[in-house]
Amino acid sequence: MPPALLIRDVTPRRRPARRRGPAPPWNSTLRWSFVSALAILAGTALPATLQAQVRLTQEEALKLAFPEADAFQRRTAFLDEEQWAELTTLLGEAPERAVVTHYVATKDGTPVGVAYFDAHRVRTLNEVLLIAVDTAGRIRTVEVVSFAEPPEYEAPGGWLELFRGLDWEADLGMKGEVPNLTGATLTTRAVKEAVRRALALHRVLAPLEGGGP
Numbered sequence: 001m002p003p004a005l006l007i008r009d010v011t012p013r014r015r016p017a018r019r020r021g022p023a024p025p026w027n028s029t030l031r032w033s034f035v036s037a038l039a040i041l042a043g044t045a046l047p048a049t050l051q052a053q054v055r056l057t058q059e060e061a062l063k064l065a066f067p068e069a070d071a072f073q074r075r076t077a078f079l080d081e082e083q084w085a086e087l088t089t090l091l092g093e094a095p096e097r098a099v100v101t102h103y104v105a106t107k108d109g110t111p112v113g114v115a116y117f118d119a120h121r122v123r124t125l126n127e128v129l130l131i132a133v134d135t136a137g138r139i140r141t142v143e144v145v146s147f148a149e150p151p152e153y154e155a156p157g158g159w160l161e162l163f164r165g166l167d168w169e170a171d172l173g174m175k176g177e178v179p180n181l182t183g184a185t186l187t188t189r190a191v192k193e194a195v196r197r198a199l200a201l202h203r204v205l206a207p208l209e210g211g212g213p
Contacts, residue, residue: 053148056130058117065115065132065141066105072115073104075207083204090168090200100201104208105132111208113140116201118194123186125149131198135208139163142195153187160191168199 056064062072079087079098088094103115113134120127125148132140142160162178171177172192180188 053126054146056143056145058145061117061130061143061145062103062105062115064143065130066113068107069105069112070108071106073106074101075104076101077205077207079204086204087200090203091197100205102201102205102207111135114202114207116198117145118197120190120194122147122149122153122190127190129191129194131195133198133202136167137199137202138165138167139195139199142191149187153184155181155184155187155191163195166195166199168203172196 063069066072077100079095079100084095084098101117104111105113105115113132115130115132118129118131120129127147127149128145130141130143130145132142134140142163144154144160147154159178159181166172166177172195174180174185174189174192176192178192
């Protein structure tokens, strides 16, 4: 029997930077997205109305992204003003949150990559993706963790594989390196924007530099 997966919490004790710009609308759709993401990140049970939407648990998603890893460090980063400004420049808009939770995968104490969970709206309902980045800053995998839209709008695994190996310099626009899904423009846009956010966060946070939190 394989050893139990180890997830450690490494959270620096700093106050979060003050949000710049208007806060995002806190409507019911975003609220469920937030609840779903928090539950997945915390490894807790989701409400019954959301359980049918979940494809993978937190542990399953992390292990699928990094099967060779023997531990995951849960880290919480608080964006300072410089990082906030850099992210705003990279993404063309202000981040929704100043607090970023991510997971550093390690094998025998050596980092093998970082995983980010991104919760967002597709059409009118929500999706949570795990986006794994390798030590060279390239996409390792994109996995659907939960999807509340009708199944026909979910991105197929073969299309998600096209993101493998792409880095921040890749063109992830609607006419970029990854072709759009036929008949699923909103799904295409949602996934590409989530991947861009993860790559931008990875670039700004540089979580593997220095090997510590």
